[in-house]
Structure formats: structure tokens, C-alpha cells
Amino acid sequence: MLKGRHLIDPMDLSIEEIDEVLELAQRIIREPERFSSACRGRILATLFYEPSTRTRLSFETAMLRLGGEVIGFSEASSSSASKGESVADTIRTVECYADIAAMRHPKEGSARVAAANSRTMPVINAGDGGHHHPTQTLTDLLTIRELKGTLEDLTVGLCGDLKFGRTVHSLIKTLARFRGNSFTLISPPELKVPDYIRDEVLARGGIPFVEYERLENAIASLDILYMTRVQRERFFNEDDYLRLKNSYILDAEKLKKAKSDMIVLHPLPRVNEIAVEVDSDPRAAYFRQAKYGMYVRMALIMKLLGVEA
Amino acid sequence: MMTINAIKKGIVIDHITAGRGIRIFKYLGLDKAKFTVAFIMNVPSVKMGTKDILKIENVIDIDYTVLGFIDPNITITVIDEEKVIKKIKLSLPDRVEGVISCSNPRCITSIEQEVVQRFYLSDRKRATYRCEYCDEIYSPKAQEPV
Numbered sequence: 001m002l003k004g005r006h007l008i009d010p011m012d013l014s015i016e017e018i019d020e021v022l023e024l025a026q027r028i029i030r031e032p033e034r035f036s037s038a039c040r041g042r043i044l045a046t047l048f049y050e051p052s053t054r055t056r057l058s059f060e061t062a063m064l065r066l067g068g069e070v071i072g073f074s075e076a077s078s079s080s081a082s083k084g085e086s087v088a089d090t091i092r093t094v095e096c097y098a099d100i101a102a103m104r105h106p107k108e109g110s111a112r113v114a115a116a117n118s119r120t121m122p123v124i125n126a127g128d129g130g131h132h133h134p135t136q137t138l139t140d141l142l143t144i145r146e147l148k149g150t151l152e153d154l155t156v157g158l159c160g161d162l163k164f165g166r167t168v169h170s171l172i173k174t175l176a177r178f179r180g181n182s183f184t185l186i187s188p189p190e191l192k193v194p195d196y197i198r199d200e201v202l203a204r205g206g207i208p209f210v211e212y213e214r215l216e217n218a219i220a221s222l223d224i225l226y227m228t229r230v231q232r233e234r235f236f237n238e239d240d241y242l243r244l245k246n247s248y249i250l251d252a253e254k255l256k257k258a259k260s261d262m263i264v265l266h267p268l269p270r271v272n273e274i275a276v277e278v279d280s281d282p283r284a285a286y287f288r289q290a291k292y293g294m295y296v297r298m299a300l301i302m303k304l305l306g307v308e309a
Numbered sequence: 310m311m312t313i314n315a316i317k318k319g320i321v322i323d324h325i326t327a328g329r330g331i332r333i334f335k336y337l338g339l340d341k342a343k344f345t346v347a348f349i350m351n352v353p354s355v356k357m358g359t360k361d362i363l364k365i366e367n368v369i370d371i372d373y374t375v376l377g378f379i380d381p382n383i384t385i386t387v388i389d390e391e392k393v394i395k396k397i398k399l400s401l402p403d404r405v406e407g408v409i410s411c412s413n414p415r416c417i418t419s420i421e422q423e424v425v426q427r428f429y430l431s432d433r434k435r436a437t438y439r440c441e442y443c444d445e446i447y448s449p450k451a452q453e454p455v
Binding site: 086087088105106107108109110112113128130131200 | 413415416417418419420421422423424432440441442443445
């Protein structure tokens with residue numbers, strides 16, 4: 001039962017609850033008009049203490065497409081946070097006005113504080129610093145399920161910054177809970193997945209994984225390629241950066257080696273890690289992924305509010 | 310071998326890892342005690358090599374959770390009329406509240422004043438605690454636990 005719950009960490013949801021949200025999202029994709037009044041009379045508060053393009057617009061559009069209304073702020077300077085108000089007090093106030101809230105805050109754990117201070121209003125974590133971003137994970141899962149038809153028995157490649165990328169960690173932890181998946185981790189030595197992912201999630205769970213330094217050596221076996229950006233400042237030395245930087249840029253040449261039904265995902269924003277020439281390839285799914293993000297947020301809002309269509 | 314008299318009524322905190330006794334002494338506020346307290350350091354021990362022991366000639370309130378967090382090896386013996394009436398073996402608590410603080414500057418606890426610091430045991434074997442808010446591993450500071 002998801003009604004009245006908060007969503008802070010993707011791991012808050014059981015496999016069955018994830019299935020429930022994705023199933024509803026897929027029903028919305030098929031018949032969006034059936035859901036256009038599902039949240040009539042309901043209000044979503046978007047509390048964004050730092051800028052965001054996709055996540056905030058996606059949440060707001062999701063609520064509007066369900067027939068609901070939206071209130072909120074898009075930066076801390078236009079809220080009482082600029083006067084020193086705590087997250088706890090902001091939530092206690094917003095709860096008087098809205099039925100559900102989506103919050104992004106630069107501090108890690110802020111969403112947990114918000115949830116702890118909301119008595120009746122479900123709080124969705126829309127990103128708490130470099131910590132959790134559960135609706136991005138749900139977006140990734142919906143995209144995979146829509147385009148591959150399953151979340152099981154997949155060879156999932158993750159490429160780029162696997163050390164600091166929160167979306168990567170959440171996706172590994174979540175897909176590791178589904179049967180038969182294996183992981184191909186492609187990164188420079190400095191940006192490998194943290195030990196706790198390798199030891200506590202993959203090795204302890206008996207999940208097969210291999211590590212590569214170069215994308216061109218790994219791409220042929222993948223069903224999914226999840227790209228992330230490698231930032232120059234993350235490298236310890238310039239030589240390594242110059243030696244490896246092109247390995248983490250997906251272009252048409254590298255894509256030739258990939259399976260014809262592989263899909264390329266990216267949490268966006270993209271800078272230069274996917275060449276623009278790849279956008280026209282049918283395997284490029286990252287802009288469709290942004291659209292699926294809206295559908296999965298529609299489903300999540302409905303589930304947490306306990307409304308039916 | 311040094312001899313310390315047995316106590317009539319009070320508490321013996323035994324099997325303290327050598328060197329940690331002073332933290333427990335401070336945590337329990339025994340420096341201000343008006344009753345007899347014996348703090349014995351580096352006592353030879355077959356099991357532990359050396360250990361610290363605290364003998365307190367008084368019944369005081371002890372938070373076993375905090376003590377277990379400071380040192381899970383501890384044994385507590387409650388004595389009345391020179392007889393052992395209770396023996397408690399401590400272990401690492403699953404949760405620790407309001408005892409230690411998160412050192413992650415990006416954690417919400419660094420700015421949100423009314424938040425109680427909470428940690429959970431993430432790996433019993435390695436005695437690893439993580440912040441309940443940001444999941445940062447607890448790294449002990451010299452002055453902690455208070």
C-alpha cells in the first residue's frame with residue numbers, strides 16, 4: 001500500500017511496489033486521456049531549493065496532466081529559507097496548503113527530515129544533494145521496461161563517473177534486486193564504483209559484474225548502456241584524463257560495435273559524453289527517457305495520494 | 310599485583326578494551342563522583358591481553374546503548390550486599406541517538422538545528438555506523454562520544 005507514504009530512497013520500495021508504479025505508468029502512457037482528471041482538486045507543492053530543469057518541470061507537468069494544481073518555489077532565495085527557516089518548519093507550513101510535496105535540497109538527508117516532519121502529506125525526494133534521487137531511478141526503470149519489455153536477465157553497462165554518480169548507484173542497487181541481471185562497469189580507475197557497491201551489493205548478492213577501462217572494449221555485449229559525464233576535475237592527473245577522455249564519449253563509431261537492440265540511456269543534462277550524431281540513432285533513448293520520467297511521476301503521485309482513475 | 314577491595318553495593322564495568330576506560334569514566338561523569346570509584350587500567354587478561362576495569366561503589370543510571378557503542382566487549386555486574394545480582398553482556402546497539410554527530414558537511418544535520426543526530430549499525434562485523442540522514446560512515450572525533 002503506497003497511499004500516504006513518503007519516497008526518500010529507491011530502496012524504500014519493494015519490488016512489488018516498483019512493479020505497481022511502473023504498471024500504472026504504462027497504463028497512463030497507453031491512455032493518457034483517461035487520467036486527465038485523476039488529481040482534480042489536489043495540489044502538489046514543488047519545493048526546489050536549487051535549480052533544476054527536468055525534475056521540477058517534470059513533476060509540475062505530471063500534476064497538471066493529472067488535472068491537479070501546482071504551487072511552490074524554484075530556488076531557495078525565493079523562499080523563507082533565505083530568512084533562515086528550517087526545512088522542518090517549511091514542511092509544517094506547506095502541509096497546511098498542499099496534498100503532496102516534491103522537494104529538492106542541496107543537503108544530503110534533507111528529504112528524510114522533511115518526511116519526519118510531515119504528518120499527513122506524502123513527501124517525494126526530488127534529489128537531496130549527491131545522495132538519493134528515487135524518481136530518476138523509477139524513470140530509468142520505466143524506460144527499460146518500456147523499451148526492453150523486462151527488468152530481468154539484462155546485461156547493463158554503466159559508463160563514465162561511477163564513483164560520484166548517485167543515479168548510477170541507485171540503478172545498480174535497484175536492478176540488482178531483479179533476477180538474472182549482470183553489470184558491466186566502465187570507468188577510469190579514479191572513478192570506479194565505491195567499494196560498498198562492489199562488495200556489499202554486487203559481490204555479497206552474487207551478482208555477476210565485470211569492470212572495463214574502455215567503452216569500445218565492452219559495448220558489444222550490452223543490452224543497456226547508461227552513460228554519465230566524466231568531469232575533467234575528477235581526474236587525479238592530466239595524463240590519465242588525456243589518455244582516457246575519448247573512451248567515455250559515445251559516438252557513431254563506437255555504436256557500430258553495439259547490438260542492434262541495445263538502448264542508450266543518460267540521466268541528462270548531457271554535455272559532450274554523447275556525440276550529437278548519436279541522437280538520430282534509434283538506440284538513443286535519453287530524450288524518450290525524459291518523457292517517461294513525467295509518466296512515472298504521474299503514476300507515483302497517484303499512488304501516494306491513493307487516487308484511482 | 311594491585312589489590313582493590315570488593316564492593317558492597319554498586320556496579321563493576323569489566324572487560325573494557327584497554328585505553329577506552331577513560332572515555333567511559335568521563336562519559337559517566339565519574340570525575341565528579343561523591344562516592345568511591347576505582348579506575349584500573351591495563352589489567353592483565355587471558356582473553357584480552359590487557360583490559361580496563363571500573364568499580365563504582367554506588368548504583369547509578371547507565372545507558373547501556375551508549376556504553377555498548379563505546380565498547381561492545383564490556384560486561385556489567387550489578388552487586389548488592391556483596392553478591393552478584395545481575396550480569397549484563399553488552400553488544401553494539403542497532404541505533405545510536407544523540408550521542409555522536411555526523412562529520413559530513415553536506416549533511417542536513419550540519420544546518421538544521423532541531424534534528425537529533427541518529428546513526429544505524431550498517432555492518433556489525435566491522436562495527437560500522439552510518440548517519441541515518443546522509444548514510445555517511447561515522448568517523449570518531451577525539452571529543453566523542455560526549
